[in-house]
Amino acid sequence: MKSSAGDRTLLAVVYALLAVMAFISFYPFWNAAVISFNNGTDTMRGGITFWPRHFTLENYRVVFGDSRLINGFLISVLRTLVGTFVSIGATAIFAYGMSKTELIGRKSYMVFCIVTMYFSGGLIPTFLLIRSLDLFNTFWVMVIPGIISVWNMIIFRTFFKSIPAGLEESARIDGCTNWGVLFRVVLPLSGPVIATLSLFTSVYHWNDWFTPSIYISNADLLPIQTKLQQILNSNIMSEQMAQLDAAAQGRMGRMKAVTTKSLSMATMMVATIPILCVYPFLQKYFVKGVLVGSLKE
Amino acid sequence: MQNPAHTGLAEKKKDRPSLLKRFRKQWDLQLMVLPPLLFILVFSYIPMYGVLMAFQDYSLFKGFSASPWVGFKHFEMFFNAPEFWNVIRNTIVISLLKLLIGFPAPIILALLLNEVRNPLFKRTVQTISYLPHFLSWVIVAGFVMSMLSTENGSVNMLLQNVHLVKEPINFLALPQYFWTILVTTGVWKEIGFASIVYLAAIAGVDPHMHEAAAMDGAGKLRQIFFITLPAIMPVIIVFLILDIGNLLSAGFEDILLLGSNPVLRDVGDVLDTYVYRVGIQNSRYSYATAAGLFKSLLGVLLLVGANYAARRSGNSLW
Numbered sequence: 070m071k072s073s074a075g076d077r078t079l080l081a082v083v084y085a086l087l088a089v090m091a092f093i094s095f096y097p098f099w100n101a102a103v104i105s106f107n108n109g110t111d112t113m114r115g116g117i118t119f120w121p122r123h124f125t126l127e128n129y130r131v132v133f134g135d136s137r138l139i140n141g142f143l144i145s146v147l148r149t150l151v152g153t154f155v156s157i158g159a160t161a162i163f164a165y166g167m168s169k170t171e172l173i174g175r176k177s178y179m180v181f182c183i184v185t186m187y188f189s190g191g192l193i194p195t196f197l198l199i200r201s202l203d204l205f206n207t208f209w210v211m212v213i214p215g216i217i218s219v220w221n222m223i224i225f226r227t228f229f230k231s232i233p234a235g236l237e238e239s240a241r242i243d244g245c246t247n248w249g250v251l252f253r254v255v256l257p258l259s260g261p262v263i264a265t266l267s268l269f270t271s272v273y274h275w276n277d278w279f280t281p282s283i284y285i286s287n288a289d290l291l292p293i294q295t296k297l298q299q300i301l302n303s304n305i306m307s308e309q310m311a312q313l314d315a316a317a318q319g320r321m322g323r324m325k326a327v328t329t330k331s332l333s334m335a336t337m338m339v340a341t342i343p344i345l346c347v348y349p350f351l352q353k354y355f356v357k358g359v360l361v362g363s364l365k366e
Numbered sequence: 367m368q369n370p371a372h373t374g375l376a377e378k379k380k381d382r383p384s385l386l387k388r389f390r391k392q393w394d395l396q397l398m399v400l401p402p403l404l405f406i407l408v409f410s411y412i413p414m415y416g417v418l419m420a421f422q423d424y425s426l427f428k429g430f431s432a433s434p435w436v437g438f439k440h441f442e443m444f445f446n447a448p449e450f451w452n453v454i455r456n457t458i459v460i461s462l463l464k465l466l467i468g469f470p471a472p473i474i475l476a477l478l479l480n481e482v483r484n485p486l487f488k489r490t491v492q493t494i495s496y497l498p499h500f501l502s503w504v505i506v507a508g509f510v511m512s513m514l515s516t517e518n519g520s521v522n523m524l525l526q527n528v529h530l531v532k533e534p535i536n537f538l539a540l541p542q543y544f545w546t547i548l549v550t551t552g553v554w555k556e557i558g559f560a561s562i563v564y565l566a567a568i569a570g571v572d573p574h575m576h577e578a579a580a581m582d583g584a585g586k587l588r589q590i591f592f593i594t595l596p597a598i599m600p601v602i603i604v605f606l607i608l609d610i611g612n613l614l615s616a617g618f619e620d621i622l623l624l625g626s627n628p629v630l631r632d633v634g635d636v637l638d639t640y641v642y643r644v645g646i647q648n649s650r651y652s653y654a655t656a657a658g659l660f661k662s663l664l665g666v667l668l669l670v671g672a673n674y675a676a677r678r679s680g681n682s683l684w
Contacts, residue, residue, distance in 0.1 A: 076586045083481045090475070091491045094498060094558065097509035100520055104512065115518035159402060166398030173389050173396070178403060185406060190413020191658040192638075193645040197424075198413050214409055217402045247394045276502030279619060283646055298504045301511060302626060330517070337508045344500050351500065352493065 105129070105335040109328035128335035131327050138336060141293040144208075145340075148292055149274040152212045157267050159216050161259070164225030165251045182219045199284060210284045211274070211292070221266050228262040229255060265354040268347060275343055293340045300333050420656035426649075433652075440656035449635060457636040457661075460621075461613045463549045469609055471557045473602060476564035477590055495558025507623035510551055514538055538624065541633045548620055563605065567598040607676050611669030614661050618642070637661040 099119070104112050108123035116122070132138055166172060167179065190198075195214075204210040232255060240254045256263070278294035285291055291299075389396065420440055422433040444450060475495070482488040498506065513521050514537040522534035537543045575593050584592065618638040625634035635643075637657060645654025 073585055079586050080481060083478050084487070087478055087482065087487075087491050090557075091494045094494045094554065096520070097513055097554075098497070101509055101512055113517060115523065117518065118520060118523070162398050163402035166395050169395055171392065171395075172399065173385065173392065178399060181403060182406060185410040188414055188662075189410065190416050191655065191662065192641055193651050193655045193658060194413035194416030194419065195409075196646060197416060197419075197430075197651065198409070217405045217409075219406070222402075247392075247398070251398075272500055276500075276504075278502060278504050279622075294502050294504045297508070298623065301504065301508050301623075330512070330515070333508060334512065337505050341501060341505055348497065348500060352496065 101334045102338055104331055105338045107331065109331035112331055113328060127327055128331045129339075131332055132335045132339055137288065138293065138296060138339070140289060141291055141296040142339065144290060145275060145292040145294065146343075148208070148211045149271045149343075152215060152274040153267050153271040155212060156216050156218060156270055157221070157263060160218055160221045160266075161225055161256065161263070162251065163217060164222045165229055165247075165255060167222065168226045168229040169247075182222065186219055196283065204284065206285055206287050206290065208290055211277070211280055214280075215273075218270070221270070224266060225259075225262060228259060232258055261354070264350070268351050268354060271347070272344065272351070293336075297333070297336055297340055300329075300336060303329075417655060417659055419652050420659045422652055424652040424655075426651075436652075440653045441660065443653060444657050444660065449640070452632060453635050453637060453640050456633060457614055460545060460548060460617060460636060461615070463545055464552055464617070465609055465613065467549050468553050468556065469606065471553050472560035473564050475557055476561040476568055477594065479561065479565060480568045480594070481586065492558065495561070497558070498555045499559035501555070503619035503623055506551060506555055507620070510547065510624060511538065514547070539627050539629055541630055544625065544630050544633045547624060548617060551620060551624070552617065563601065564598060567601040568594055571597040603676055603679075607669070607672045610672035611665060613668050614665045 100117070103119065103121050104117055105128050106124055106126070107117055107121040108125045109128065111117075111123040167175065167182075169175070172178070189195075199205065199210060199214065204213065236254055236258070237250050240250050245253060276294060278292070278298050281291055281295045282298065285295075288296075383391075416430065419430060419433065421435055421437060422430075423436050423439075424430065424433045479488060479491065482491075513519050516522060516534040516536045519534070521537070522531070525531045526534065535543075537547060571594055575597070576589055579589050579593055614637060617636065621634050621636060621639050622642070625631070625639070638661070641654045641658045641661070644650050644657065
């Protein structure tokens with residue numbers, strides 16, 4: 070079918086709009102990366118947009134040489150690994166139990182869970198609960214409160230129900246208990262759903278800065294995102310100071326190859342790299358994940 | 367051959383064993399669910415019960431059980447607080463702005479993407495537009511600060527290059543720009559990811575309808591307005607209702623991170639950040655809980671109201 074002139078114009082507008090949108094989506098990220106690879110003092114002269122003018126790895130050398138940032142990075146890695154493993158494991162076991170029709174009390178258990186999706190105690194009562202459980206200033210405060218996710222449980226359960234009952238029956242005849250069936254039959258068949266939910270859970274753990282910011286004051290336990298938030302906050306202050314005393318700040322800046330700005334951009338990049346590494350895998354799964362989620366809604 | 371406890375049929379028999387016996391028989395199954403349920407009891411239900419401290423003068427030393435009950439004292443204090451109307455105004459304005467602009471944006475993106483025939487171009491745009499959703503708010507706030515910085519931030523450089531401004535504008539220190547920044551940032555972060563559902567809905571539209579319309583001489587634009595949009599309307603309405611239910615969550619992390627400058631408090635204080643500031647930072651626990659409870663109640667009312675309106679138009683959540 071031939072397309073009319075109007076349709077062809079429309080298509081050109083569509084492509085142009087999408088190209089502009091993609092550019093706006095990507096530019097902040099690209100620009101931050103460029104600044105992180107550019108000499109800090111040179112950046113202060115302005116004009117850095119698409120390409121580093123004075124390429125240097127000095128910013129990254131400082132970031133990787135800063136034991137506090139490395140420590141934050143390691144805490145983030147540890148938190149993401151432990152938090153995801155414990156949460157996915159416990160939630161999968163929970164979901165398997167809930168998927169069994171013969172489970173006594175199943176309906177009331179389900180209502181008990183679903184209520185928590187609509188009502189919550191809010192920030193302050195949760196804060197005081199964590200306080201009274203003595204979880205303040207511990208690594209576990211970043212792991213324990215998120216172990217059981219009702220949302221993930223429902224997705225797991227839906228998946229488990231779709232596994233042919235015959236497979237479980239034959240395992241049972243071979244003498245498997247419920248736990249045996251779960252670990253030898255059901256979980257090995259659940260690769261895709263485990264991958265999807267693990268990716269989403271680990272992105273949450275990697276990105277969460279707020280939980281540690283209110284529950285942890287010990288700087289050695291803070292993950293990189295919270296550290297970064299503190300750095301950016303102090304940057305705002307230093308920018309305000311800079312306006313008060315631009316001349317002095319300028320003199321100081323001229324001596325430095327690394328400035329607070331170039332340094333924080335490099336830190337931001339380091340804190341984003343893991344996300345970029347899992348992103349291709351994420352993209353493969355999240356479309357499915359989103360659709361499962363929206364069906365549940 | 368089969369263990370009767372494992373078939374649903376057995377439960378319907380008159381002579382089934384007692385509840386306790388059956389429970390004992392499936393102890394391994396119960397062991398899978400009871401600890402997680404206990405966990406939910408502790409981490410979800412105890413805080414829900416703890417909301418009652420909004421009606422107390424809660425003190426850390428006395429604890430929940432020994433703190434005196436004071437009725438609606440904290441609610442009255444909140445309603446009469448000098449910042450009350452300001453917080454309410456900010457919450458409503460920011461969330462309405464976000465809804466007004468942030469809600470249609472992904473629908474438009476999905477409609478645009480659907481017209482693209484070049485698969486490589488389409489996939490590239492999608493890949494790029496989904497990415498911000500997976501970045502933490504800290505990173506996004508860092509981008510915003512860098513873009514808007516007075517020291518050679520890209521936005522100021524652009525404005526100066528096209529001679530719109532002479533001096534760089536300190537966007538993040540001027541109250542009149544704050545709402546725009548919040549809405550733009552929110553759209554920037556979520557537009558791609560939110561478009562996924564609409565793209566899926568559009569993909570489900572019967573292509574015969576488009577063919578028939580094209581036969582009758584309808585151009586692309588007409589097909590979008592008279593076929594695609596009506597076909598995905600149920601999906602749009604479900605998401606609209608959900609968004610209205612969340613209306614009072616005007617934003618939390620974004621405002622906390624971008625609005626840290628005290629001059630922005632007049633335009634940036636919303637219910638959630640107010641609860642955080644008063645409760646966590648100033649330790650006025652009962653008062654902050656009362657403000658939080660007020661927000662939850664309004665939210666439920668909004669959700670029920672939106673659903674009622676939607677049901678009258680033939681769509682509803684439940």
